[in-house]
Amino acid sequence: MRAVLSIVWKEFVQLRRDPRLFPVLFVSPVLQILLLGYAANLDVREIPSVVCDLDRSAASRAFLDEFVNSGYFTVRARPERMADIDPYIDGGRAALAVVVPRGFGDKLAGSKPASVLIIADGSESQTATIGVNYATSIANRRAQRIVFDRLERVRGPGPKPALVKAEVRVWYNPELRSRNFMIPAILGLVLMIMTITLASMGIVREKEAGTMEQLIVTPIRPYQLIAGKLLPFTLIGLVEAGFVIAVARLWFGTPLRGSLALLFLMCLAFMLNTLAMGLFVSTVSRSQQQAMFTTIFLVMPMILLGGFVFPVENMPPLFQLVSRAVPTRYFFVAIRGIMLRGAGWPELWPQAAALLILGTALFALSVLRFRKKLD
Amino acid sequence: MAEPAIEVRSLTKRFGDFVAVDAVSFEVERGRIFGFLGANGAGKSTTIRMLCGLLDPTSGAATVGGHDIRREPERVKRAIGYMSQRFSLYGDLTVAENIGFFGGAYGLSRRALAERLPWVLGLAGLVGRERSLTRTLSVGWKQRLALGCAVLHEPRIVFLDEPTGGVDPASRRRFWELINGLSERGITVFVTTHYLDEAEYCNDIRLIHAGRIVAGGSPRELKTSVIRNPILEVACDRIVEALEILQKEPWVLETSIFGMSLHISVEDEEEGRRLIAARLGREGIAVHRADRIMPSLEDVFIHKIEEQAGTGEAGEARP
Numbered sequence: 283m284r285a286v287l288s289i290v291w292k293e294f295v296q297l298r299r300d301p302r303l304f305p306v307l308f309v310s311p312v313l314q315i316l317l318l319g320y321a322a323n324l325d326v327r328e329i330p331s332v333v334c335d336l337d338r339s340a341a342s343r344a345f346l347d348e349f350v351n352s353g354y355f356t357v358r359a360r361p362e363r364m365a366d367i368d369p370y371i372d373g374g375r376a377a378l379a380v381v382v383p384r385g386f387g388d389k390l391a392g393s394k395p396a397s398v399l400i401i402a403d404g405s406e407s408q409t410a411t412i413g414v415n416y417a418t419s420i421a422n423r424r425a426q427r428i429v430f431d432r433l434e435r436v437r438g439p440g441p442k443p444a445l446v447k448a449e450v451r452v453w454y455n456p457e458l459r460s461r462n463f464m465i466p467a468i469l470g471l472v473l474m475i476m477t478i479t480l481a482s483m484g485i486v487r488e489k490e491a492g493t494m495e496q497l498i499v500t501p502i503r504p505y506q507l508i509a510g511k512l513l514p515f516t517l518i519g520l521v522e523a524g525f526v527i528a529v530a531r532l533w534f535g536t537p538l539r540g541s542l543a544l545l546f547l548m549c550l551a552f553m554l555n556t557l558a559m560g561l562f563v564s565t566v567s568r569s570q571q572q573a574m575f576t577t578i579f580l581v582m583p584m585i586l587l588g589g590f591v592f593p594v595e596n597m598p599p600l601f602q603l604v605s606r607a608v609p610t611r612y613f614f615v616a617i618r619g620i621m622l623r624g625a626g627w628p629e630l631w632p633q634a635a636a637l638l639i640l641g642t643a644l645f646a647l648s649v650l651r652f653r654k655k656l657d
Numbered sequence: 658m659a660e661p662a663i664e665v666r667s668l669t670k671r672f673g674d675f676v677a678v679d680a681v682s683f684e685v686e687r688g689r690i691f692g693f694l695g696a697n698g699a700g701k702s703t704t705i706r707m708l709c710g711l712l713d714p715t716s717g718a719a720t721v722g723g724h725d726i727r728r729e730p731e732r733v734k735r736a737i738g739y740m741s742q743r744f745s746l747y748g749d750l751t752v753a754e755n756i757g758f759f760g761g762a763y764g765l766s767r768r769a770l771a772e773r774l775p776w777v778l779g780l781a782g783l784v785g786r787e788r789s790l791t792r793t794l795s796v797g798w799k800q801r802l803a804l805g806c807a808v809l810h811e812p813r814i815v816f817l818d819e820p821t822g823g824v825d826p827a828s829r830r831r832f833w834e835l836i837n838g839l840s841e842r843g844i845t846v847f848v849t850t851h852y853l854d855e856a857e858y859c860n861d862i863r864l865i866h867a868g869r870i871v872a873g874g875s876p877r878e879l880k881t882s883v884i885r886n887p888i889l890e891v892a893c894d895r896i897v898e899a900l901e902i903l904q905k906e907p908w909v910l911e912t913s914i915f916g917m918s919l920h921i922s923v924e925d926e927e928e929g930r931r932l933i934a935a936r937l938g939r940e941g942i943a944v945h946r947a948d949r950i951m952p953s954l955e956d957v958f959i960h961k962i963e964e965q966a967g968t969g970e971a972g973e974a975r976p
Contacts, residue, residue, distance in 0.1 A: 284761055284764055284766075285761060285762055285764060287761065288757075288758055288760075288761025288762055289758075289761075289762070291758075291761075292747070292750065292754075292758045295749075295750060295754060296747065296749050296750070299749045299750075300749070491745070491747075491748075492741060492743040492744070492745040493745050493746070493747055495711060495741050495743070495745050496739070496741060496745040496746065496759075496806075497762070498710070498711055499709050499710065499711065499734055499737070499738075499739040500734060500759065500762040500763055501731055501734045501735050501762075501763065501764065502762050503731075654710075655710075655711065655712065655713060656706065656711045656712055
């Protein structure tokens with residue numbers, strides 16, 4: 283115990299003395315969540331668009347007004363000719379174009395089917411999909427109104443025809459703000475990158491400096507050495523989690539509906555995994571540079587397979603299987619559940635169990651690889 | 658005789674195809690200063706690292722303080738102190754913090770540490786500099802602090818790997834006084850060096866070359882037993898030219914240049930002196946003096962390595 287405490291104390295003294303490490307530890311997580319909180323936003327609003335009215339009738343103007351006033355589109359230009367649309371789309375200045383063809387108003391007046399042309403830039407598939415959906419629904423609404431008006435004119439005033447209408451209630455995130463979905467996951471990201479890096483660097487640095495040699499000849503047992511090196515990083519990880527949660531709550535107004543204690547417990551279970559990974563990286567690296575590259579190599583699949591942006595359910599079956607071995611997968615579910623849905627132990631114990639089992643396995647693997655030897 | 662402090666039997670270490678240490682065997686008596694001499698890459702550090710449990714031997718056996726290095730590495734670690742070739746304390750901790758940390762690592766109680774701290778500071782000559790960051794100390798001070806940390810837990814045996822590398826002569830001398838002091842307290846000191854003059858401080862020496870022990874004994878034994886033929890120290894004019902001339906003579910056994918004189922090994926002292934004067938006289942080189950000398954350890958070392966090279970057994974020493 284004395285030996286472990288000696289190492290913990292030494293780590294803190296060294297941390298305090300490192301003038302660059304201190305800001306990295308406590309300023310960068312806050313900066314990261316601020317940056318990512320604004321950047322990691324999947325909501326599509328104010329899509330840059332151009333509208334081209336070739337018909338110039340009352341009907342076409344009414345349709346385009348509805349489009350422009352919907353709030354989803356920002357009209358960049360109103361070209362007179364179809365050919366003038368191309369440069370806007372090609373140059374990336376507009377993601378969507380709406381063209382009302384000549385004869386639109388006449389066709390409607392003559393009760394013939396009329397169409398509008400919507401051109402979308404598919405290279406930005408996210409924006410294109412959403413833009414097309416908005417535009418289509420605006421057109422449909424318009425069509426519906428025309429049908430009703432026509433019916434009314436034919437049958438005279440009376441009850442409106444019955445329609446099935448979907449009444450949508452979005453729970454937990456009523457405005458469907460993707461930021462609420464992203465921010466809890468950013469906590470996982472910050473925690474993961476910080477703890478893997480700290481743990482791997484902290485051990486590899488001792489190898490590089492030659493101090494590991496001196497540690498090896500002391501009677502400190504490997505498990506004591508590992509505990510002494512990793513305990514400080516666990517504490518730092520928890521403090522950073524606190525910072526990130528505070529920024530999420532106070533700055534971005536992300537809800538925190540569940541228990542804060544459970545949240546921290548989940549962070550601890552998650553860090554069991556990430557610190558084990560850091561330890562593993564240190565056993566396969568001789569220099570800090572190698573450790574850095576190995577860390578990046580590990581972190582990428584953790585982000586992509588864990589469901590940070592792309593839901594695990596959308597992946598091909600093989601990748602879904604692989605993602606079962608990725609701790610972030612369970613942590614993202616747990617933390618989104620706690621923060622957004624107020625989920626508690628009854629809902630999240632499977633995630634906690636998965637994190638503990640996976641973490642223990644990773645830890646065992648790393649400890650077995652970690653030998654108190656030079657070669 | 659008591660059980661030796663260190664006993665090594667056919668200890669071997671290979672790195673791939675390279676045999677760093679080739680079946681070395683030796684014993685170190687308790688309380689002695691044991692010097693392991695050799696060029697860089699001869700296998701000194703590899704041997705010491707195996708004995709301290711830093712490297713696993715490829716084959717062979719050794720006991721340190723009565724403990725088998727393979728079966729009881731943790732017991733070995735309690736019995737020994739180790740000072741590495743590279744400075745391996747924490748540069749970003751202060752002097753006192755380093756001592757405190759290693760005290761804790763060796764499991765010293767707070768009280769024991771409080772007793773040992775002034776002793777180590779005194780030993781290292783760092784009283785009053787407890788709060789200095791270790792990286793700001795001069796090399797000589799760092800070495801002495803490293804020695805202090807290595808003996809903090811009062812080990813019976815200390816391993817010092819090139820402790821005086823890169824230190825000025827005055828600091829080297831002071832360091833050897835410390836080593837003598839440890840020896841007087843009954844501590845066995847195992848020290849490696851490539852400074853041959855330092856070997857004179859040792860009670861017992863092994864010369865290692867290309868992973869093999871080529872000679873051993875006390876400095877005096879080595880000088881008298883290894884080289885039986887007399888060595889003449891010849892002071893003359895144009896020594897480089899004289900060396901080249903003498904090297905070609907069949908009656909000259911070995912030659913080397915030592916500062917401003919030549920060391921010439923011959924079969925017989927009197928005859929050799931006469932032959933040298935005559936041969937160099939013919940070239941018009943005046944011989945001022947040709948005295949028989951006790952061979953230096955350097956003579957012994959060169960003799961042994963040339964002997965090995967002659968039999969074709971020794972490989973090249975790696976730099």
